[in-house]
Amino acid sequence: MKTTRRYLLTGAASALIASPVSSRAQFADDRFAELRGSLDAIDLGMRPGVSDDQSKRLDTILKQASAERKPVYLPAGTYTVSNLNLPEYVNLTGVAGATRLVYGGGGHLLAGENAERIQLSGLTIDGDNRWLADYADAIVQIGNTDDVVISDCAIAGSRKNAVSLSGCGGSVTRSVISGAAMTAIYSIESKGLRIADNEILDCANGGILVHRWKEAYDGSMVTGNRIARIAAQAGGTGQYGNGINVFRAGNVLIANNSISDCAFSAIRSNSGSDVQIIGNQCYQSGETAVYSEFSFQGAVVANNLIDGAANGVSIANFNEGGRLATVTGNVIRNLRTEGPYKPDGFGFGWGIGVEADIAVTGNVIDNAPRAGMLVGWGPYLRGVAATGNVIRNSAIGVAVSVVEGAAATQISSNIFQNTPRGAVIGFRWNERTTADLTQTGAEQYNHLTVAGNSVL
Numbered sequence: 001m002k003t004t005r006r007y008l009l010t011g012a013a014s015a016l017i018a019s020p021v022s023s024r025a026q027f028a029d030d031r032f033a034e035l036r037g038s039l040d041a042i043d044l045g046m047r048p049g050v051s052d053d054q055s056k057r058l059d060t061i062l063k064q065a066s067a068e069r070k071p072v073y074l075p076a077g078t079y080t081v082s083n084l085n086l087p088e089y090v091n092l093t094g095v096a097g098a099t100r101l102v103y104g105g106g107g108h109l110l111a112g113e114n115a116e117r118i119q120l121s122g123l124t125i126d127g128d129n130r131w132l133a134d135y136a137d138a139i140v141q142i143g144n145t146d147d148v149v150i151s152d153c154a155i156a157g158s159r160k161n162a163v164s165l166s167g168c169g170g171s172v173t174r175s176v177i178s179g180a181a182m183t184a185i186y187s188i189e190s191k192g193l194r195i196a197d198n199e200i201l202d203c204a205n206g207g208i209l210v211h212r213w214k215e216a217y218d219g220s221m222v223t224g225n226r227i228a229r230i231a232a233q234a235g236g237t238g239q240y241g242n243g244i245n246v247f248r249a250g251n252v253l254i255a256n257n258s259i260s261d262c263a264f265s266a267i268r269s270n271s272g273s274d275v276q277i278i279g280n281q282c283y284q285s286g287e288t289a290v291y292s293e294f295s296f297q298g299a300v301v302a303n304n305l306i307d308g309a310a311n312g313v314s315i316a317n318f319n320e321g322g323r324l325a326t327v328t329g330n331v332i333r334n335l336r337t338e339g340p341y342k343p344d345g346f347g348f349g350w351g352i353g354v355e356a357d358i359a360v361t362g363n364v365i366d367n368a369p370r371a372g373m374l375v376g377w378g379p380y381l382r383g384v385a386a387t388g389n390v391i392r393n394s395a396i397g398v399a400v401s402v403v404e405g406a407a408a409t410q411i412s413s414n415i416f417q418n419t420p421r422g423a424v425i426g427f428r429w430n431e432r433t434t435a436d437l438t439q440t441g442a443e444q445y446n447h448l449t450v451a452g453n454s455v456l
Helices: 005-018 023-033 055-068
Strands: 077-081 084-086 089-093 099-103 110-113 117-121 124-126 138-143 148-151 154-156 161-166 170-173 176-178 183-188 194-196 199-203 206-217 221-223 226-230 242-250 253-255 258-262 267-270 275-278 281-285 288-293 297-302 305-309 311-315 323-328 331-335 350-354 356-361 364-366 371-375 382-387 390-392 396-401 409-412 415-417 424-428 431-436 448-451
Touching (some): 055 084, 206 226, 242 275, 311 331, 396 409
Parallel strands (some): 077 099, 084 110, 089 117, 117 148, 148 170, 170 194, 176 199, 226 258, 242 267, 253 275, 305 331, 311 350, 356 382, 364 390, 382 409, 390 415
């Protein structure tokens, strides 16, 4: 008798009827319930392990399943496929870690457009580092689909991006994405995408990118991911080499991610308003660990732990309209003066840099070789309150701008420990021009209040 998946499931169901249902058995039964009524790809002609390209067979199966609104089960094994254009409805499930779709070359691997729903789960999708056509952005490329679900997959070996989602909603979860020549996940014009609990490893130019063509609400959530070893092989001064990168996308939540060994930033938000960066672990960033820059309005940077970077947190570019933030409860330590390019201005080696309409409260900065804080740059300083922070083992505690045009700055109730070049020092651009303002001279600057600090 031919043993099929249906036969095995029938036997499993009989065993469950004959004995009490344990919690584990109930979980297994719930898992199998997703596959009941599915089309078995082996029954319909797919053959694991053969060298032949099986794209036409799988294409036919997916189209039949789409018409019938049925899931497709692809058993363990390796299947060589190419140029699959996903139909309107796809629910393709494999055995996690054992069902492999390997790109055979010649254009693209998996692509879908204007679909109702595309769900890929339990699949290993291998681009085999083969050439992709000019029109292909990724080995998994989906556009204009409100309901995309990618879960429990392993996606590797793309010559471009691993996953590209354009105008999509849904989620990418519990997947391992590695070895992309560009980025792991590139989302453009998202419809509230959730990217959660993935491992993003060893990508050549970026980890997770959430971008838009114009500044607008996006609403994506990037949470609980582990991201490591992100390079910047395309060069530049921050366009590439970031663990998580937001560009023009508003209202993005970036929380509870563990990010290490990125060539530039662990988290970089460029022109993303109302972005929250909360509770992330950022280890060994090549440049500034956490950035909110250019024409943004509104950012929350809170409770992050930064260990090892050229700079810690930068809230910058008031000259471009960047303003309005809180920087609270962060621990920043072990900074360095070397970065991925020759710096200008103040250089590398400072903990927190801010410019306009910002409260900096309750942070702890330890071992910043240039300064614990950089407050303002030339005339680009307005409405900054730096209060209740602890800065220790830093050459300078706070470097604050005293250039004409700077406005309304308060530095109070901070604790400075071992700041041998001064606790609060006035700068004109990158030139030191005052003695320690916690001791004398602050009163001559109308924009500046320095009071109640402890210098140890």
